[in-house]
Amino acid sequence: MLFTKDDWGKALEELRKSTRILVPVKEGDLHTFQPLAEKGIPDWNYQNTRMSPKALVYPQSERMFEYSLGEGDANAHVLKESSKEYKPQAVVGIRPCDAHAFQIVKLNFDNPEFKDPWWVKRHDSTTFVGLGCNEPCSTCFCTSVGGGPFGKKGLDVILHDLGSRFLATSLTAKGEGFLAGLKGGQKAGEKDIAEAQEMEEWAGQKISGKIPTRQLKDKVVNQLFNAPFWEEVAFSCINCGTCTFLCPTCWCFDIQDEVLGKEGDRIRNWDSCMFPLFTLHGSGHNPRDKKTQRVRQRFMHKLKYYVDKYGNGVQCSGCGRCVRYCPVNIDIRQVCELMNNY
Amino acid sequence: MLEYTEKIRETARKLLEEGKVEAFIGYTKGTVPMMNHPVVIRDPGKADILHWDSNCALNLCNYLTKMKGKIGIIANGCNSRNIVTHILENQVSRDQLYIVGIPCKGMVDHRAVKRAAGNREPEEVIEEGDTIVVKGRGFEETIKKKDVMQRNCLVCTHRNPVIYDEMVAPSVEEQKEVDQFKDVQMIEEMTSEKKWNFFTRAISKCIRCYACRNACPLCYCPTCFVDESRPQWVGKSSDPIDTMTFHILRAYHCAGRCTDCGACERVCPVGIPMRQFTKKLNKDALELFSWEAGLTLDQRPALDTYRPNDYNDFVR
Numbered sequence: 108m109l110f111t112k113d114d115w116g117k118a119l120e121e122l123r124k125s126t127r128i129l130v131p132v133k134e135g136d137l138h139t140f141q142p143l144a145e146k147g148i149p150d151w152n153y154q155n156t157r158m159s160p161k162a163l164v165y166p167q168s169e170r171m172f173e174y175s176l177g178e179g180d181a182n183a184h185v186l187k188e189s190s191k192e193y194k195p196q197a198v199v200g201i202r203p204c205d206a207h208a209f210q211i212v213k214l215n216f217d218n219p220e221f222k223d224p225w226w227v228k229r230h231d232s233t234t235f236v237g238l239g240c241n242e243p244c245s246t247c248f249c250t251s252v253g254g255g256p257f258g259k260k261g262l263d264v265i266l267h268d269l270g271s272r273f274l275a276t277s278l279t280a281k282g283e284g285f286l287a288g289l290k291g292g293q294k295a296g297e298k299d300i301a302e303a304q305e306m307e308e309w310a311g312q313k314i315s316g317k318i319p320t321r322q323l324k325d326k327v328v329n330q331l332f333n334a335p336f337w338e339e340v341a342f343s344c345i346n347c348g349t350c351t352f353l354c355p356t357c358w359c360f361d362i363q364d365e366v367l368g369k370e371g372d373r374i375r376n377w378d379s380c381m382f383p384l385f386t387l388h389g390s391g392h393n394p395r396d397k398k399t400q401r402v403r404q405r406f407m408h409k410l411k412y413y414v415d416k417y418g419n420g421v422q423c424s425g426c427g428r429c430v431r432y433c434p435v436n437i438d439i440r441q442v443c444e445l446m447n448n449y
Numbered sequence: 450m451l452e453y454t455e456k457i458r459e460t461a462r463k464l465l466e467e468g469k470v471e472a473f474i475g476y477t478k479g480t481v482p483m484m485n486h487p488v489v490i491r492d493p494g495k496a497d498i499l500h501w502d503s504n505c506a507l508n509l510c511n512y513l514t515k516m517k518g519k520i521g522i523i524a525n526g527c528n529s530r531n532i533v534t535h536i537l538e539n540q541v542s543r544d545q546l547y548i549v550g551i552p553c554k555g556m557v558d559h560r561a562v563k564r565a566a567g568n569r570e571p572e573e574v575i576e577e578g579d580t581i582v583v584k585g586r587g588f589e590e591t592i593k594k595k596d597v598m599q600r601n602c603l604v605c606t607h608r609n610p611v612i613y614d615e616m617v618a619p620s621v622e623e624q625k626e627v628d629q630f631k632d633v634q635m636i637e638e639m640t641s642e643k644k645w646n647f648f649t650r651a652i653s654k655c656i657r658c659y660a661c662r663n664a665c666p667l668c669y670c671p672t673c674f675v676d677e678s679r680p681q682w683v684g685k686s687s688d689p690i691d692t693m694t695f696h697i698l699r700a701y702h703c704a705g706r707c708t709d710c711g712a713c714e715r716v717c718p719v720g721i722p723m724r725q726f727t728k729k730l731n732k733d734a735l736e737l738f739s740w741e742a743g744l745t746l747d748q749r750p751a752l753d754t755y756r757p758n759d760y761n762d763f764v765r
Contacts, residue, residue, distance in 0.1 A: 136560055136568075136720050154570060157719060158656070167656065168686035242586065245572045246481060343487040345511065348658035349718045363685050376686050379658070384676045434660050434716030435507065436479035436486040 127196035159355030206261035208355030237262040246427030248316035256310040267303035341402035348379035350429035462496035470521035483559040506556035510666040525553035527710035529610035530743025550613030555602035601711035661713035700726035
């Protein structure tokens with residue numbers, strides 16, 4: 108379907124009445140996904156959101172259960188699932204790398220062995236409407252990790268920005284349903300489709316970052332683990348959570364109980380392997396009490412353990428956030444190369 | 450300041466070759482514009498990777514904590530003041546260090562550069578004296594460095610190192626008559642409610658990554674209070690009250706110690722104006738105790754000393 112950008116905006120406005128529509132909105136220096144509303148004016152020319160959109164399915168802090176500690180209470184000490192909302196939502200304008208990332212983490216949250224009920228329900232109630240990248244950033248390396256500026260993994264619909272118009276192509280039944288629910292638009296002509304195709308090829312060539320990942324799976328875990336370069340890689344790391352919290356594929360969490368008086372909540376929070384508390388045992392022993400061990404863990408998890416465990420490539424979609432925002436410029440592209448070529 | 454690079458390389462090479470230091474801490478050029486990468490080198494043959502420009506705005510003193518052996522380090526004004534504080538607080542000793550002093554002309558605020566480039570992605574940022582040339586796809590902008598300086602550098606009154614073994618260049622003129630605390634005064638004049646709203650809004654984007662804390666050389670506690678789990682002092686979720694508790698306590702732990710190096714603000718991934726918390730305490734330290742952190746090894750910091758005969762009542 109082909110929409111003028113005006114018509115696209117109007118169609119989303121109309122759809123907003125029945126579906127929660129999330130769009131990229133500029134706030135100060137950075138973009139975030141916000142519900143489309145009078146204040147949430149979408150900026151379709153954005154590069155990417157500062158935070159990855161993983162929080163839309165997997166919030167940074169989520170109340171899982173509630174309980175009472177009141178002895179007189181009939182339900183004392185019984186966990187009750189917190190009420191949650193799974194209203195259908197559509198993330199419109201998500202970049203292909205971030206949609207791909209949901210597929211990468213799906214192997215953890217939704218597999219034959221384990222299902223995380225909240226992640227699964229929220230993921231399944233979300234429609235991913237991607238916006239292909241006409242202008243990839245200089246730090247993007249999606250094409251090295253199984254994606255591309257117009258990659259379709261994890262997307263229900265893909266948009267091609269053709270200047271004054273959007274070409275919207277459905278990729279799944281969910282996407283078809285989404286487009287059927289939009290008013291306006293017209294059937295795309297051959298010329299528009301050819302133009303979109305040309306755009307895709309052009310954008311693919313613009314990705315300058317190429318990182319080698321092919322040999323990672325053949326490396327011996329212990330040899331990589333004991334490689335001599337980790338001290339040097341980790342020296343500058345300040346062990347903050349910027350890389351892990353901005354990352355669309357970092358999924359680790361911590362579960363905390365918070366009690367006020369006799370009422371308690373069991374909360375799940377994003378955690379970070381950069382934090383010392385991450386692996387602190389009840390005994391007081393910490394198997395990763397040194398910075399270098401924590402830095403190594405992050406890269407080994409993404410670029411070796413995940414590769415070996417799932418046979419699905421690396422746990423990275425090449426969005427480049429950690430490259431751009433690491434305070435001390437530790438560059439995963441370089442570390443990946445070190446590991447791959449070791 | 451680009452001309453310092455050659456001198457830094459030469460000095461580091463010589464120090465390592467002569468065995469005066471075992472390790473040398475500096476920066477190497479980063480892989481993305483305006484981001485440089487702290488490095489430690491131990492091999493004189495690697496001295497050529499060292500680099501200096503107006504994007505070296507982290508605080509290298511951060512890496513000195515409990516470091517062993519003889520260490521060479523580069524230090525501009527604020528970093529040198531943190532080294533003094535580190536020595537006073539027994540985190541490193543003076544005789545371990547060979548300090549290569551850098552007369553600093555101020556650091557560039559990477560966010561301001563992006564804004565000046567119309568929020569387009571800078572692919573190359575070239576520094577030429579007092580101007581900065583920003584190049585990206587289909588654009589090239591020339592901006593004046595003074596228009597995109599970090600805000601802490603604009604009000605800095607200690608650009609030259611206060612402690613060093615040698616300098617890479619002659620001292621630069623210190624900035625005179627800068628109004629250091631204009632922004633603090635604006636907040637002081639607010640009602641309590643407005644102040645609360647100001648700080649609540651300031652931290653509303655915080656993701657609790659602790660980059661501000663970890664970029665700061667003052668934060669070296671073996672276990673930070675936010676990382677304690679038994680007892681747990683502060684909640685680990687993104688609850689705004691816990692987040693505010695973290696920011697206020699972090700700032701108070703820096704009272705009388707902060708040198709306004711700006712590293713906390715620089716590294717924040719979501720652009721929180723962290724210095725508004727610490728600067729008020731710097732102002733109080735100056736007004737109440739005539740104290741500026743890290744200027745001398747000969748005096749204990751304002752908040753870790755007292756006199757039994759102090760003229761104030763509270764000590765008695």
